Amino acid sequence: MSEQKKRAKLPRGFVDLSAADIAATEKMLAAIKDSYALYGFEPVETPLVEYTDALGKFLPDQDRPNEGVFSFQDDDEQWLSLRYDLTAPLARYVAEHFDRLPKPYRSYRVGNVFRNEKPGPGRYRQFMQFDADTIGTSSVAADAELCMMAADTLERLGIERGKYVIKVNNRKVLDGVMESIGLGGEENAGRRLTVLRAIDKLDRLGPEGVRLLLGPGRKDESGDFTKGAGLDASAVSRVLNFTGWKDAGTGAPGTSGSSEATLANFEDAVGQSQFGREGVEDLKVFRNLIETANYQDRILIDPSVVRGLEYYTGPVFEADLTFEVPGEDGKPIRFGSIGGGGRYDGLVGRFRSEDVPATGFSIGVSRLYAALKAINSPIVTGAARRGPVVVLVLDQAEIARYQNFVAQLRSAGIAAELYLGSSGMNAQLKYADKRGALCAVIQGSNERAEGKVAIRDLVLGAELAAATKDRADYIELRTRAQFSVPESELVAAVREVLGRHR
């Protein structure tokens, strides 16, 4: 290695996908698609790039896009950005084609989205989302339907009932609670945001951490200090009580189980707040829909769900995996949220004179894939790759003859390839093995003299090769895992071997 060789290095926060990854992802996507289609959603696809202002991501008081999005300027100086979710582009699409779309408009879409921010475990700068949205109705039935569909979809993906939960909350209720502790009004918007962010951290920091964030502030392990919301003690316990954790941290996430008890608590928590009461009413209707459809064991009302502070306006949902998996260092890993959504009545309205009610749900495909791999879900592990039949080249002078074998197999519809390297037989078999080939075709001078080809069953061969100790066993091996046929029977013999391992 000398001068300036380029560094072969993937940018951080991005991933390469192997053949196995792609096969597994495609199976996942097919399952999700089936589920969404069954609920009557139709596909639509928008490009990776949008005008930055359509995404609404300019920095305040500047003509430059937000740093969280990958952006560049067109030749007319217009700012363009890579999409950072699938919802904002959908809002643009619906607004642009409003007149010709059926309303309510039900659609799904899948694709990669990009975020230009610090990657972490399970957080990438490019990742795949799979969304379904209903636009043009404010019916709670639309929200409930999405939650039920989310549950069905997770089960279709091989996640058993009980290993996941769809949590639901309502932003209006949260706002009502704020109002009841004196944080209503425009002037308290900043503090409300701080309180919501604190609640959002409940599952990670626990009630004590959140208590500090609601009050004076919290110092983390590295010594960094986060300023708190500065609420007084009674307001702090009122908020904590609302989220389901009592003073001493009794209770735990997702264990309450009873949406009914949660709702009763809500009514108390929002007090006289008009907005809050509306939210509670919505949730009651929601709960009835869920119970009538018999989903109450999978879809729970949970006051700690916050999400999407900027644009969700009513119900918010989150799909959580509840199981843990031992990590490489032995410490248990919990995957947590693998999807979410909610009602965003204001988004389409950014492009039109009137507001258009809308609600949607999004699955984080990349993260879900990692989780499914960890539990060895058949949907991803069963997607084993299957390589082509490999025709070995034992005599470079006869390469045209070998190529002819390959052509025969291909015209019979069997994936096949000629070994194109320059190594010996040993290495060629290793190659075939690595490719995941089931079968190799071999013709050396001996076979050629007789007008025959040897067909090698690589699956059987692997078993026998591993067990074989002495030379005598090779005879046995050959008869079972490898046999010769006349050249004219090549295709039939290969078919027979492939048929063994279907």
Place this chain on the structure above:
RNA sequence: GCCGCCAUAGCUCAGCUGGUUAGAGCGCUAGAUUGUGGAUCUAGAGGUCCCCCGUUCGAUCCGGGGUGGCGGUACCA
């Protein structure tokens, strides 16, 4: 963004108070086996010891500053 830890072969890491040819295991590529995947043995390829400056006769090692990676935290549509 803020705080902390780390940086030697593709991977995991050794490298004696600073001493001239920088190592191991695994992996990779081959050979032993006219012509059979494992195992074994042998050989080979692969390094600006992250970068720059400084201290020193001499720096992979010591000091300063960068850069990159990891973890935590903040933000997160």
